[in-house]
Amino acid sequence: MADWLAWLASKKTNKSASAAKDRLKLVLINDRTDLTPAELESMKNELLQVISRYIEIDSNAVRIDMTQEGRQQRLLADIPIRAASRKAR
Amino acid sequence: MSATVVTVTSGKGGVGKTTTTANLAVALAAGGQKVVCIDGDIGLRNLDVILGLENRIVYDLVDVVEGRCRLKQAMIRDKRLQELYLIPAAQTRDKNAVSPSDMVRLTDDLREEFDWVLIDSPAGIERGFRNSVAPADTVLVVTNPEVSAVRDADRIIGLIESEEKGPARLILNRVNYEMVKRGDMLTSDDVLELLAVELIGIVPEDDHVIMSSNRGQPVALDPKTRAGTAFQNIARRLRGEDVPFMNLEVKEDIFQKLSRLIRPGGN
Numbered sequence: 001m002a003d004w005l006a007w008l009a010s011k012k013t014n015k016s017a018s019a020a021k022d023r024l025k026l027v028l029i030n031d032r033t034d035l036t037p038a039e040l041e042s043m044k045n046e047l048l049q050v051i052s053r054y055i056e057i058d059s060n061a062v063r064i065d066m067t068q069e070g071r072q073q074r075l076l077a078d079i080p081i082r083a084a085s086r087k088a089r
Numbered sequence: 090m091s092a093t094v095v096t097v098t099s100g101k102g103g104v105g106k107t108t109t110t111a112n113l114a115v116a117l118a119a120g121g122q123k124v125v126c127i128d129g130d131i132g133l134r135n136l137d138v139i140l141g142l143e144n145r146i147v148y149d150l151v152d153v154v155e156g157r158c159r160l161k162q163a164m165i166r167d168k169r170l171q172e173l174y175l176i177p178a179a180q181t182r183d184k185n186a187v188s189p190s191d192m193v194r195l196t197d198d199l200r201e202e203f204d205w206v207l208i209d210s211p212a213g214i215e216r217g218f219r220n221s222v223a224p225a226d227t228v229l230v231v232t233n234p235e236v237s238a239v240r241d242a243d244r245i246i247g248l249i250e251s252e253e254k255g256p257a258r259l260i261l262n263r264v265n266y267e268m269v270k271r272g273d274m275l276t277s278d279d280v281l282e283l284l285a286v287e288l289i290g291i292v293p294e295d296d297h298v299i300m301s302s303n304r305g306q307p308v309a310l311d312p313k314t315r316a317g318t319a320f321q322n323i324a325r326r327l328r329g330e331d332v333p334f335m336n337l338e339v340k341e342d343i344f345q346k347l348s349r350l351i352r353p354g355g356n
Contacts, residue, residue, distance in 0.1 A: 015272030020236050021279050027236075028243050028283060071246070071285045 029066045032073050040066070047077070056082040092203040094196050095327065096129075096225035098249075100241030102212030104233045105262040108298060109320070110209035111139040112309040116324035118173035119309070122204040125164065125174040127195075129221035130211035131186060134178035141305020142167065142175050151179035151186045153195065160198055169310065174203075184216040189223035196224040205327075214248060222249065228257045229289060234264055234275040243284055258289040260323060265294045277334075290323035291334055292316055 030036060035043070044064045051057055063078040097110045107130075114126040127150065128136035137143040148163040153176070167173035179186065192208075199206050210221035222228060228249050232242035242259070249257045261277050268274035277291050295316035301308040309320040315335075322332045 017269070017272050017275050017279065020275050021283065024236055024239055024283050027240055031240065031244060032247065068285065071250070 025068075029068070029073065032071075033066065048079075051079060058082050092125075092196075092200040092206045093327075094200070094206045094208065094224050094226045096208040096210055096221045096228045096254075097231060098210035098218060098221060098228060098245055099212060099231045099238070100214065100245035101232070101238045104231050104238050105260075105292070105298075106212070106231050107135045107139050107209050108302065108307075109229070109231050109260055109262065109292075109323075110207050111136060111307045112317075112320035113324050113327065114140070114173055114175075114205075114207050115170065115307045116309040116321045117205050117207075117327070118167070118170040119321075120324060120328070121172070122328075123172045123202070124205045124207065125176060125199055125203050126207040126209065127176045128178035129192075129208050129217055131178045131182055131184050131217065132180065133211065134180050136209045137165075137175060137177045138305060139302050140167065140175055140307065142177075143305070146177045149177045149179040150195075151182050154187050154191045160195070184211070184220065187220050189219050192220045193224045214245065218245075218248075219252075222252055222254055225254050228254050229260055230257045230286070231260045231262050232280070232284075233262055234269075234277075234280055239275070239280055239283060246284060246286055257286055259284060259286045260290045260292065261288065262292045263294045264291055288334075289326050290319060292319040292323075 026037075030040075033040070047064065048057070048059060048062060052059070058080040061080045063076075065076050067074045067076050095113070097106050097113070099106050107128075110126055114124050118124045126136060126140075128134050129150075130136075131151065134149075137146060142165050145165050148158040150163065152158045153160050153163045163176050164174045165177065167175070196206050196208075206224075208221045208225065211217035230242050230245055230249070232238045246255070246257050249255050259281070261280055264277065265274055269276055277288065281288055293315045295308070295314055297308050297311065297314040298316050301311065301314075307320075308314050308317040309324070311317045312321050319335060322335060325332045
């Protein structure tokens, strides 16, 4: 049963319409923000560099994504902060 | 009387702007409304042939703007529908012959006498587009369920917003329901999710559209066709009526049914 469902799901995602939708999602983000994927990547890296200067973050668990809310683009950053070992001042 | 100025645009060419403008004009006029449509595509006029009025052109939009004729002289009256008029584009001039403020002035003169002024915008995002959008009260964006058309629609919707002519409403044209069903065409829900705009109509792909443009008889004159009904419905929604979106399910013939039985989940 589970196999059958997986097969059904894979069949649907293999269709060309879902490829079109996935590709368009990314293209529209780039068009709307006027940022190339490379620029977006370097912006994320710089952002992390700046934040790391002030607090220790878990860079492996960082997630920075462009999301869509209506026609508004939103940059969502989820940056877990490492528990600080309290230093004596 | 004070007309609503509706601009039909798309970004990408060939998605059905002119067909849409012609059919909405016909559908509104058939519903007893007084309608004038303006071909905004200077240098590449086509609304005249789609409406079947190409043989009756004497003056055009540029003649009016440059004062070579009165507005009334450039308005061609349709013979099928007494309340339908066309102002054709000039064929031998370029888009810079008209400015956005010319278009605002022209439509202001027309507003008094009509219920609807429909403007067929050219493709692209340059002067012709800005001319067409400048006087608009409402903008309709035509697109097809296809990557390049959707991408360009998104761009044009953004521009319409920045010109403060939004929110644009979407017409999804040429939907091939067979392809949608087998997962090989974006659904209307997909397109709406991507573009995040309000939908005003879905028009199925229908051979009758080309057949009727061959004859210069817009398909909306024949509401027995699926595309004709779709355009009629958009015209009613423009008038503020709440019309449910039509079911695009095409009737399967006996062979298609059989082949589905033989190869379940196939094709």
